Amino acid sequence: MENREERRQLRLAQRKKQVQRQKILIAAGGVAIVAVILIFVVLGSRPKGEQKDIVATPIPDQTTSSVQKVESTVAEPAVSPTGEPTPAVDKTEADRRKLIELDPDNREWNFGETGEKVIYLTFDDGPSPYTPQVLDILDRYGVNATFFITAQRPDCFDYIKDAYDRGNTIGLHSYSHEYEQVYASEEAFFEDLEAIGRLAEEKIGYVPAIIRFPGGSSNETSKLYTQGIMSALAPKVNEMGYQYWDWNAVTGDGAEDVTAEDEVKNALSFDQNTIVLLLHDGDTKENTVTALPEIIEGFKNQGYTFKVLDRNATVVHHAIMN
Ligand SMILES: [Zn+2]
Numbered sequence: 001m002e003n004r005e006e007r008r009q010l011r012l013a014q015r016k017k018q019v020q021r022q023k024i025l026i027a028a029g030g031v032a033i034v035a036v037i038l039i040f041v042v043l044g045s046r047p048k049g050e051q052k053d054i055v056a057t058p059i060p061d062q063t064t065s066s067v068q069k070v071e072s073t074v075a076e077p078a079v080s081p082t083g084e085p086t087p088a089v090d091k092t093e094a095d096r097r098k099l100i101e102l103d104p105d106n107r108e109w110n111f112g113e114t115g116e117k118v119i120y121l122t123f124d125d126g127p128s129p130y131t132p133q134v135l136d137i138l139d140r141y142g143v144n145a146t147f148f149i150t151a152q153r154p155d156c157f158d159y160i161k162d163a164y165d166r167g168n169t170i171g172l173h174s175y176s177h178e179y180e181q182v183y184a185s186e187e188a189f190f191e192d193l194e195a196i197g198r199l200a201e202e203k204i205g206y207v208p209a210i211i212r213f214p215g216g217s218s219n220e221t222s223k224l225y226t227q228g229i230m231s232a233l234a235p236k237v238n239e240m241g242y243q244y245w246d247w248n249a250v251t252g253d254g255a256e257d258v259t260a261e262d263e264v265k266n267a268l269s270f271d272q273n274t275i276v277l278l279l280h281d282g283d284t285k286e287n288t289v290t291a292l293p294e295i296i297e298g299f300k301n302q303g304y305t306f307k308v309l310d311r312n313a314t315v316v317h318h319a320i321m322n
Contacts, residue, residue, distance in 0.1 A: 010252055010266055099310035100169055102197070102209040104241040109315050119275040119304040120313060121145035121296075122247060124173055124212060125152070126281030127159035133289050134281055135159070135166055141296045143306035146245075147281065148173035148212040151199055160203040169308040170203070171210035171245070172196045182214055183222035183229050186236070193237075209242050210309050216246045218318035230322045245309055246318040247278035251295070253288045254280065263291035268298040275304065276316045 098106075123134065126147055138145055146169040149160055164170050174182055175195035182192050197207040213230070215221050222229050237244055249270035251263040258266075267277060277295075279288055299306070307313060 010250060010269075014269065096310075097206060099312065100206075100208050100210060102207040102241050106209075106311075107238070107241060108311055109243050110312055111315050113274050113314050115273060117273055117302070117304045118307050118314070119277060119299050120307055120309055121277055121279060122148060122171075122212070122245070122309065123279045123281040124148045125150050125177065125285075127156035127163070128153055128282050128285070129156060130283075130285060130289050131156060131159040131163065131281055134292065135163055135168070137289070137292045137296070138168070139166060141293070141300070141306075143296060144168045144308045145279075145306075146171050146210070146309040148210075149196060149200065150177045151175045151196060152177055153283070157199070157203065160200065164204045167308070169210060169310060170200050170208050171212060171309060172200060172208055172242075173212050174214045175199070177214055179214060179221050180225055183225040185226060186229065186232055189229070189233055193242075211237060211242050211244050212246070213244055216318055217244055218246065218321050220321050223322045228322060230320045234317075234320055243315060244317070245276060245313075246316050247276045248272065248316050249275045249277045251277065251279055251288065251291065253285055253291075254278070256284060258287065260287040260290035263287060264294045264298065267291070267295045268302075271302070274314045274316070275299075276309075276314075 121138075121143070123145055126134075126149060131147075134145075144167045147160070147163050148171040150173050151157075160170060172193060173196065175192045176182060182189055193211065201207045213219065213233070217230055217234055219230065234244065249272075250266065252258040252266045253263055270277070279285075279292075281288070296306070
């Protein structure tokens with residue numbers, strides 16, 4: 001259901017890469033032209049016997065140094081991939097709770113960027129039978145994520161508390177995750193949101209303020225059920241003290257046929273300072289579990305810090321389309 005937005009994000013990232021590649025090609029072309037001109041100038045003033053040496057030197061040097069430059073900006077690790085895990089929970093439970101809990105009187109959110117490279121891993125649709133594996137991988141790398149939960153798998157509900165206790169943020173996604181029900185009316189939406197809020201409260205002791213709309217705030221599927229509902233809901237949830245997060249990067253795992261290899265490639269094609277990466281924790285998302293270690297390693301190698309969504313995190317909103 002989130003596929004359309006994901007495809008758009010992927011296309012954007014791929015276009016950006018293409019433009020970057022074109023720029024590198026143009027730069028390389030420029031270097032080659034300059035080198036050829038130099039060769040002609042030098043050739044004109046030198047005896048024939050020295051031609052070979054002159055041709056061999058300038059072109060490879062220039063090309064190598066420009067390639068190295070690109071690599072070094074990408075590969076400089078601010079966090080060692082094998083480095084010590086950062087403490088999962090370094091604040092008291094009360095402090096942490098203040099940053100996540102729904103409080104109608106507290107509408108402090110961060111719409112700015114820190115200028116630092118930060119990635120927020122966000123998993124929609126869980127808990128699922130894969131949640132324990134996801135949590136173990138996160139622990140292994142000493143990073144945390146945000147889980148936007150649903151009530152689709154009652155047999156997995158205990159993983160909600162497990163995820164929270166291990167330093168991850170619990171956000172609200174949807175109780176039923178049935179678009180037809182959730183977007184049938186504003187009332188229906190809030191009934192569903194309150195139901196998933198109660199489930200979270202049962203497991204972690206309070207209702208989180210952090211939410212993600214099914215399909216994201218830009219979804220157009222909701223048009224099928226209620227015209228204009230996203231435009232009405234977005235300000236309303238904020239008035240009630242909730243904050244919704246969309247995403248600005250995807251692995252493409254909303255589609256059923258994406259390979260783990262492609263998920264890694266897709267995820268690592270994003271390189272903006274603040275990354276909110278959409279992932280899925282669902283019954284059919286085994287490839288995401290397979291891809292996760294490489295995704296984490298890739299972003300660590302690029303110097304990103306991993307954080308959870310809370311009142312300090314940069315809010316990312318899509319444009320509303322319905
Ligand atoms: Zn979802």
